[in-house]
Amino acid sequence: xxxxIEKTTCPYCGVGCGVNFTVPxxxxxxxxxxxxxxxxxxxxxxxxxxxSSLAQTIQSDDRLLTPMVNGESVTWQTAVETVSEKIAQVxxxxxxxxxxxxxxxxxxxxxxxxxxxxxxxxxGTANVDTNSRLCMASAVVGYKRAFGxxxxxxNYEDLELCDLLxxxxxxxxxxxPILFQRIAEAKKQRPHMKVVVIDPRETATCxxxxxxxxxxxxxxxxxxxxxxxxxxxxxxxxxGFISRHTNGFKEALNQASESTPTLASAAEFCGVxxxxxxxxxxxxxxxxxxxxxxxxxxxxxxxxxxxxNAIINCHLATGRIGKEGAGPFSITGQPNAMGGREVGGxxxxxxxxxxxxxxxxxxxxxxxxxAPNMARENGLxxxxxxxxxxxxxxxxxxxxxxxxxxxxxDTAQVRRSLEKCELVIVSDCKAxxxxxxxxxxxxxxxxxxxxxxxxxxxxxxxxxxxxxLPAPGEAKHDWWTICEVAKSLGYQSAFSYRNVHEIFVxxxxxxxxxxxxxxxxxxxxxxxxxxxxxxxxxxxxxxxPKGRPEGTARMFEDGRFFTxxxxxxxxxxxxxxxxxxxxxxxxxxxxxxxxxxxxHTMTRTGDAAxxxxxxxxxxxxxxxxxxxxxxxxxxxxxxxxxxxxxALLKAKVSRGVAPGNVFAPIHWTQxxxxxxxxxxxxxxVVDPLSGxxxxxxxxxxxxxxxxxxxxxxxxxxxxxxxxxxYWCYVPSEHGYHYEVVWPVGENVSSIQxxxxxDDASIGEWLEYTNPVTEQIRLAYIQDKKLSLVAYLHPTPExxxxxxxxxxxxxxxxxxxxxRMAILVGLPANVEDKGAIICTxxxxxxxxxxxxxxDGVCSVExxxxxxxxxxxxxxxxx
Ligand code: SF4
Numbered sequence: 001x002x003x004x005i006e007k008t009t010c011p012y013c014g015v016g017c018g019v020n021f022t023v024p025x026x027x028x029x030x031x032x033x034x035x036x037x038x039x040x041x042x043x044x045x046x047x048x049x050x051x052s053s054l055a056q057t058i059q060s061d062d063r064l065l066t067p068m069v070n071g072e073s074v075t076w077q078t079a080v081e082t083v084s085e086k087i088a089q090v091x092x093x094x095x096x097x098x099x100x101x102x103x104x105x106x107x108x109x110x111x112x113x114x115x116x117x118x119x120x121x122x123x124g125t126a127n128v129d130t131n132s133r134l135c136m137a138s139a140v141v142g143y144k145r146a147f148g149x150x151x152x153x154x155n156y157e158d159l160e161l162c163d164l165l166x167x168x169x170x171x172x173x174x175x176x177p178i179l180f181q182r183i184a185e186a187k188k189q190r191p192h193m194k195v196v197v198i199d200p201r202e203t204a205t206c207x208x209x210x211x212x213x214x215x216x217x218x219x220x221x222x223x224x225x226x227x228x229x230x231x232x233x234x235x236x237x238x239x240g241f242i243s244r245h246t247n248g249f250k251e252a253l254n255q256a257s258e259s260t261p262t263l264a265s266a267a268e269f270c271g272v273x274x275x276x277x278x279x280x281x282x283x284x285x286x287x288x289x290x291x292x293x294x295x296x297x298x299x300x301x302x303x304x305x306x307x308x309n310a311i312i313n314c315h316l317a318t319g320r321i322g323k324e325g326a327g328p329f330s331i332t333g334q335p336n337a338m339g340g341r342e343v344g345g346x347x348x349x350x351x352x353x354x355x356x357x358x359x360x361x362x363x364x365x366x367x368x369x370x371a372p373n374m375a376r377e378n379g380l381x382x383x384x385x386x387x388x389x390x391x392x393x394x395x396x397x398x399x400x401x402x403x404x405x406x407x408x409x410d411t412a413q414v415r416r417s418l419e420k421c422e423l424v425i426v427s428d429c430k431a432x433x434x435x436x437x438x439x440x441x442x443x444x445x446x447x448x449x450x451x452x453x454x455x456x457x458x459x460x461x462x463x464x465x466x467x468x469l470p471a472p473g474e475a476k477h478d479w480w481t482i483c484e485v486a487k488s489l490g491y492q493s494a495f496s497y498r499n500v501h502e503i504f505v506x507x508x509x510x511x512x513x514x515x516x517x518x519x520x521x522x523x524x525x526x527x528x529x530x531x532x533x534x535x536x537x538x539x540x541x542x543x544x545p546k547g548r549p550e551g552t553a554r555m556f557e558d559g560r561f562f563t564x565x566x567x568x569x570x571x572x573x574x575x576x577x578x579x580x581x582x583x584x585x586x587x588x589x590x591x592x593x594x595x596x597x598x599x600h601t602m603t604r605t606g607d608a609a610x611x612x613x614x615x616x617x618x619x620x621x622x623x624x625x626x627x628x629x630x631x632x633x634x635x636x637x638x639x640x641x642x643x644x645x646x647a648l649l650k651a652k653v654s655r656g657v658a659p660g661n662v663f664a665p666i667h668w669t670q671x672x673x674x675x676x677x678x679x680x681x682x683x684x685v686v687d688p689l690s691g692x693x694x695x696x697x698x699x700x701x702x703x704x705x706x707x708x709x710x711x712x713x714x715x716x717x718x719x720x721x722x723x724x725x726y727w728c729y730v731p732s733e734h735g736y737h738y739e740v741v742w743p744v745g746e747n748v749s750s751i752q753x754x755x756x757x758d759d760a761s762i763g764e765w766l767e768y769t770n771p772v773t774e775q776i777r778l779a780y781i782q783d784k785k786l787s788l789v790a791y792l793h794p795t796p797e798x799x800x801x802x803x804x805x806x807x808x809x810x811x812x813x814x815x816x817x818x819r820m821a822i823l824v825g826l827p828a829n830v831e832d833k834g835a836i837i838c839t840x841x842x843x844x845x846x847x848x849x850x851x852x853x854d855g856v857c858s859v860e861x862x863x864x865x866x867x868x869x870x871x872x873x874x875x876x877x
Contacts, residue, residue: 003029007037008466009455010051011106011448012599014332015178016457017043017051018539021449023468031055031449031469040539042156042457048177049597049611056608058449058469064431065473068442076474076484083398083441084488086423090395091123096373098395100127100385103345104402105135105334106600108453108465110503111478112336113343114495115400116351118486119379120344121371122494126356126379127394129347131402132337133382137690138299139330140341142308145571146316148563149520150341150353153555154291154327155459155541160186161325164287166196166280168220168311169297169696173204174596176295176331176458184208194283198223199297200591201621201663202656211279214658216271217589217697218301221575224310226266226277227284228256231317234285238319245316245559248570252313255572269575288318289325296333296593300695302579304687309571316568322556331458338456342521342542343507347379348691352511353521368513369494381691382408383684389417398425400478401445403601405434406669409682409693410644427478430603434669434677444475448604451477453500454537460552462523463539479503501534512545520562525549578697579685582660586642586699588626591663592678593696598667606672612730617739618676620649621663622702627653630702635796637705637726637741640664642698645680648705648726650739650796662702666695673728705741709774711792712799713738713755716808723754734809737801744794748776755780755790763787768823777823784813789822800846 003025010017018040022032034054038045067079090098101115119128140150159165160182172180187193187208197209198220206212213223231237232253242249260266263281267274284290292315298307312328320326332338344351354361356377366374380388386408388394397418408414418424418438426439429447436442452467471477479500486495497503505527512524522545540551560566582589597611605611620638632638634653639646640662649664657663668676685694708725716735726741742754748767763782769775773793780788786807791799807814807822814822
């Protein structure tokens with residue numbers, strides 16, 4: 001049998017790229033690298049480094065393979081009955097609201113659909129929330145307030161067709177790389193296209209920006225408040241659109257005039273120069289084809305909904321919506337945040353884009369589901385949900401495919417709530433996460449390449465994520481597990497689906513049920529589709545009502561919205577700053593985000609050695625002036641403290657952040673580092689309308705961690721129970737790479753103990769100590785082969801460990817020369833590339849610096865390319 005190529009969808013970000021996956025002909029065959037699907041309209045064959053490394057994440061030593069109850073492997077029947085009996089008991093003894101789901105933008109639409117149906121229609125609780133609350137809940141409410149529906153108006157082509165692209169609160173170069181590449185390419189083809197970045201940080205996205213507005217954190221709404229007034233002053237209002245298709249313009253304009261009466265007042269509020277704001281305003285006024293692209297920097301705010309509406313107001317006022325190259329475009333972070341929105345995967349939604357407050361919606365859904373026990377009102381949003389757990393009101397929680405112990409704000413509170421909960425159920429494909437550690441019941445779940453169903457990307461495009469590999473061990477699909485629990489609760493007939501196709505067509509039928517154009521989400525065309533048609537489904541943008549199988553590229557082209565009078569609504573906005581502000585005690589503003597090559601809490605990307613090369617440890621970015629004032633050197637250990645907790649991170653001294661501001665990535669968990677969970681620092685401050693946490697803003701203090709020494713350890717084995725002041729690790733090609741910090745003065749033997757390798761009967765230690773430089777170099781040899789190397793220094797040093805790591809893999813006994821070379825450092829004939837900058841081609845920082853020294857000015861310069869090629873050839877020969 002020959003291997004066959006199947007099309008599926010990348011499981012990481014909301015771009016939703018199509019992926020070609022070669023299904024091995026035999027179970028024992030290795031998985032080949034994936035490639036981009038040229039036919040997929042999201043990416044046309046491109047993949048970023050995360051997507052192109054997917055094959056490397058499939059084999060994991062840490063899969064959860066059997067159901068577990070209280071730490072013991074059990075049968076599926078035992079696990080399902082344990083869960084259903086407890087749910088039945090708390091519902092009987094307390095109320096339906098004593099149970100809650102906490103779901104994830106990583107699960108598929110079909111998983112979401114059955115979870116929502118079980119909770120809201122059968123158990124009778126709307127306590128169904130999701131980690132998408134942390135991602136785009138403010139964008140949802142912003143759209144609903146303005147349009148009467150959660151409708152993304154634009155598509156990706158609009159990003160290429162616009163003449164002005166305003167990117168707000170988004171480092172798309174790292175978070176949505178393929179969209180960024182499409183934008184960069186469009187700008188290259190159409191040099192008159194302008195890109196403006198509004199972000200407190202100077203990020204990689206600024207590389208293509210004509211203008212960067214480095215705003216005060218959280219101040220963005222004032223920019224759009226000013227642009228609304230400026231549109232009046234410059235006479236660029238679309239009066240016809242305003243009068244025919246909207247309500248409330250006058251009130252919104254009056255508020256804008258009051259909030260930001262002048263250019264100077266708006267510039268001062270945002271902390272930008274009048275010149276820069278004026279330039280943006282003039283481009284805005286003269287460019288009808290404008291898209292505003294916004295993401296977590298807007299949404300993760302205590303006034304995130306208002307920010308979204310400040311943006312939408314400007315587009316409505318100028319009629320820049322429902323047209324090619326124009327619109328307010330919220331980009332979701334997660335692969336299926338949109339799918340969750342479609343089925344009602346948020347606690348304040350009912351199903352199929354209907355809300356509890358939508359007239360007639362509860363009855364409609366109840367009749368469609370034949371539901372015996374409908375929830376009647378909104379459930380608890382994520383932060384409220386975990387607070388209710390701590391208060392003992394929610395007694396059973398089922399967490400699916402997400403890691404709230406790392407992603408929700410105030411980790412200490414999340415821990416207390418899970419400890420208080422009577423039963424914590426976690427469905428995950430990984431055995432060890434910070435959240436599975438809190439579980440009473442673990443359900444082993446299928447992962448990407450095994451899961452089967454659909455996802456929806458940021459431009460409303462539904463694509464198939466196909467089940468191509470068999471599930472390992474006893475892992476099952478999430479929809480199957482939910483249905484088994486539902487059946488065990490007595491709801492056999494409503495949850496007797498045999499496959500995902502049956503769920504999808506029911507979901508499609510509900511979207512069309514008594515719809516008749518009243519609701520935006522209608523995929524009724526699919527309600528009669530066969531299993532073969534479902535399996536062959538090609539990517540399509542909803543709505544896909546009956547009679548429109550090609551779907552809908554752009555919304556609101558007719559100027560009709562989903563409010564009762566079909567008019568969009570302007571919302572008066574008062575720009576607000578974040579809730580917590582500077583104080584003597586907490587003088588630094590912490591911003592959070594992502595690094596280029598990691599995703600969420602690293603449960604998948606943390607398995608791929610290639611993806612750890614770009615950023616191999618957690619860090620805090622700090623301005624040089626602040627670093628100098630605090631005595632913090634680059635790469636040294638820093639303690640960040642907030643009123644909620646603390647984190648240890650390595651300093652990255654950089655002008656990318658403004659003085660008084662620091663930035664830290666969110667990815668590191670206790671599985672990868674002992675003390676670097678950034679959500680420890682974040683307060684549980686939320687937007688009052690959306691419930692989305694202000695995760696991009698915390699007030700903290702920083703201090704240098706003094707009297708410590710630094711080390712790098714490479715080991716063939718994962719090191720257990722390390723007891724350093726700080727440790728973090730990433731996988732490497734042949735083992736594990738650790739960064740460690742410990743108090744000064746430890747001697748060689750105590751370090752050997754700290755490394756848990758002090759059994760002289762098993763291995764042999766080589767050591768070298770330099771009394772002048774205070775460097776210690778240790779190597780642990782087992783069976784004449786290298787098992788571990790530790791290089792320890794009084795100060796942090798950049799050490800390129802590729803050669804040492806390659807030695808871990810050698811099968812031959814170490815030669816005397818090698819033993820010496822390992823203690824001395826790199827042998828002379830191996831090039832030290834420095835930190836890897838280009839992950840795809842493994843080009844290091846030192847190689848680039850050398851090329852620049854050699855006179856190269858651009859990556860496009862043939863000399864540079866030739867030189868890099870020569871170097872790569874040299875290295876591979
Ligand atoms: Fe995957 Fe997003 Fe990268 Fe596309 S851009 S390959 S969806 S991570």
